[in-house]
Amino acid sequence: xxxxxxxxxxxxxxxxxxxxxxxxxxxxxxxxxxxxxxxxxxxxxxxxxxxxxxxxxxxxxxxxxxxxxxxxxxxxxxxxxxxxxxxxxxxxxxxxxxxxxxxxxxxxxxxxxxxxxxxxxxxxxxxxxxxxxxxxxxxxxxxxxxxxxxxxxxxxxxxxxxxxxxx
Amino acid sequence: xxxxxxxxxxxxxxxxxxxxxxxxxxxxxxxxxxxxxxxxxxxxxxxxxxxxxxxxxxxxxxxxxxxxxxxxxxxxxxxxxxxxxxxxxxxxxxxxxxxxxxxxxxxxxxxxxxxxxxxxxxxxxxxxxxxxxxxxxxxxxxxxxxxxxxxxxxxxxxxxxxxxxxxxxxxxxxxxxxxxxxxxxxxxxxxxxxxxxxxxxxxxxxxxxxxxxxxxxxxxxxxxxxxxxxxxxxxxxxxxxxxxxxxxxxxxxxxxxxxxxxxxxxxxxxxxxxxxxxxxxxxxxxxxxxxxxxxxxxxxxxxx
Numbered sequence: 001x002x003x004x005x006x007x008x009x010x011x012x013x014x015x016x017x018x019x020x021x022x023x024x025x026x027x028x029x030x031x032x033x034x035x036x037x038x039x040x041x042x043x044x045x046x047x048x049x050x051x052x053x054x055x056x057x058x059x060x061x062x063x064x065x066x067x068x069x070x071x072x073x074x075x076x077x078x079x080x081x082x083x084x085x086x087x088x089x090x091x092x093x094x095x096x097x098x099x100x101x102x103x104x105x106x107x108x109x110x111x112x113x114x115x116x117x118x119x120x121x122x123x124x125x126x127x128x129x130x131x132x133x134x135x136x137x138x139x140x141x142x143x144x145x146x147x148x149x150x151x152x153x154x155x156x157x158x159x160x161x162x163x164x165x166x167x
Numbered sequence: 168x169x170x171x172x173x174x175x176x177x178x179x180x181x182x183x184x185x186x187x188x189x190x191x192x193x194x195x196x197x198x199x200x201x202x203x204x205x206x207x208x209x210x211x212x213x214x215x216x217x218x219x220x221x222x223x224x225x226x227x228x229x230x231x232x233x234x235x236x237x238x239x240x241x242x243x244x245x246x247x248x249x250x251x252x253x254x255x256x257x258x259x260x261x262x263x264x265x266x267x268x269x270x271x272x273x274x275x276x277x278x279x280x281x282x283x284x285x286x287x288x289x290x291x292x293x294x295x296x297x298x299x300x301x302x303x304x305x306x307x308x309x310x311x312x313x314x315x316x317x318x319x320x321x322x323x324x325x326x327x328x329x330x331x332x333x334x335x336x337x338x339x340x341x342x343x344x345x346x347x348x349x350x351x352x353x354x355x356x357x358x359x360x361x362x363x364x365x366x367x368x369x370x371x372x373x374x375x376x377x378x379x380x381x382x383x384x385x386x387x388x389x390x391x392x393x394x395x396x397x398x399x400x401x402x403x404x405x406x407x408x409x410x411x412x413x414x415x416x417x418x419x420x421x422x423x424x425x426x427x428x429x430x431x432x433x434x435x436x437x438x439x440x441x442x443x444x445x446x447x448x449x450x451x452x453x454x455x456x457x458x459x460x461x462x463x464x465x466x467x468x469x470x471x
Contacts, residue, residue: 018194021188021190022193025188026186026187026188027185029185029188030181035186042193043197043200047201050197050204051204109180113184124181128178129178129182129185163172163176163177163180164171164172
């Protein structure tokens with residue numbers, strides 16, 4: 001039941017979604033540590049792309065654009081959730097037990113990955129999971145290649161030592 | 168010395184960390200949203216909730232209540248709309264109940280108990296026998312709103328508000344059949360119909376300090392609603408369930424407050440005074456009355 005029939009001068013939106021959706025959602029899940037939030041943010045990003053699909057040719061790199069929009073949306077959601085949670089707690093006097101920091105899994109590597117600074121986690125996810133080059137990661141994150149290299153280096157160090165300790 | 172981990176192993180390990188995704192379900196949901204968007208565009212632009220979401224949150228902070236409803240909705244589609252809500256504090260700032268609301272004497276059970284506790288607190292503060300105040304640092308430590316009197320006003324307002332709010336689909340029009348049906352139900356004490364126009368008018372009044380938010384709305388995104396007062400508020404969830412599946416109904420919102428818990432909390436916050444009410448902070452002006460959120464679309468529940 002595929003209702004996306006935006007066949008246009010720029011090819012099928014449908015096949016673009018097929019190709020990138022699962023990887024985008026999985027990447028956002030790792031970065032945000034919250035699969036539901038990741039799903040919503042990815043939906044929003046694709047919807048936004050859909051609305052401008054006939055001018056997608058104007059974008060330098062539609063995939064980088066998609067990831068950037070989705071990451072921003074993740075942060076927006078996250079801010080609202082955190083702010084709302086604080087409010088609820090304060091006003092209702094229920095400061096414990098309602099909300100816990102989302103986490104990936106209980107393995108050693110997952111814990112290490114979760115504990116990485118967000119930008120390192122983002123760089124590592126985009127590079128290793130979304131298969132992006134340093135250049136592409138830099139474009140998505142809006143930073144220089146050197147900065148991406150530094151994030152990747154630190155993330156690798158932390159993850160390797162966690163994996164080596166396990167093996 | 169452990170064996171060094173290769174880049175490929177690292178990459179595989181990271182891939183395994185990422186939870187799997189149901190691509191088909193994702194595609195279907197996106198398809199529906201795209202189709203809805205197309206329809207919406209044909210009708211003309213609709214409210215962009217995220218653009219005003221931050222403003223709503225800020226106003227909620229200022230006023231205090233309706234937060235649960237917001238939390239239930241923040242994760243949803245841009246269908247989030249602003250509605251006036253009974254959980255909002257009064258706009259008068261005097262703490263006296265709105266004369267058009269239901270009389271406080273008709274409250275029952277835990278609602279009556281909380282009402283009595285609020286009045287006891289007010290009177291105690293007035294005579295100086297009770298201290299109901301806290302410093303900013305106490306407020307932060309104990310998770311309290313900054314203004315004690317505002318808290319009492321908000322609680323009163325929510326006690327006098329409807330027991331159930333039923334949001335109607337635009338296609339339902341005035342929903343006359345549903346209205347007479349609900350009015351005739353046993354246990355229904357009062358029913359008020361709030362039309363789309365009245366809802367927008369209320370919103371305008373709520374946002375009197377921020378007219379730019381209202382003027383940025385291209386049309387009227389607010390749904391009409393039915394506000395229902397019951398003789399026994401504990402029947403609200405049952406009635407809500409009954410109404411939820413009606414074709415005219417978009418969303419039903421029963422109250423989410425635990426009145427008994429609030430009464431208990433109020434009791435624990437008051438202290439014996441020495442007849443000196445000097446410490447009490449009384450606020451006669453609000454930053455702004457608040458709004459709470461509703462939703463026009465039947466999107467699924469997301470962020471919890």
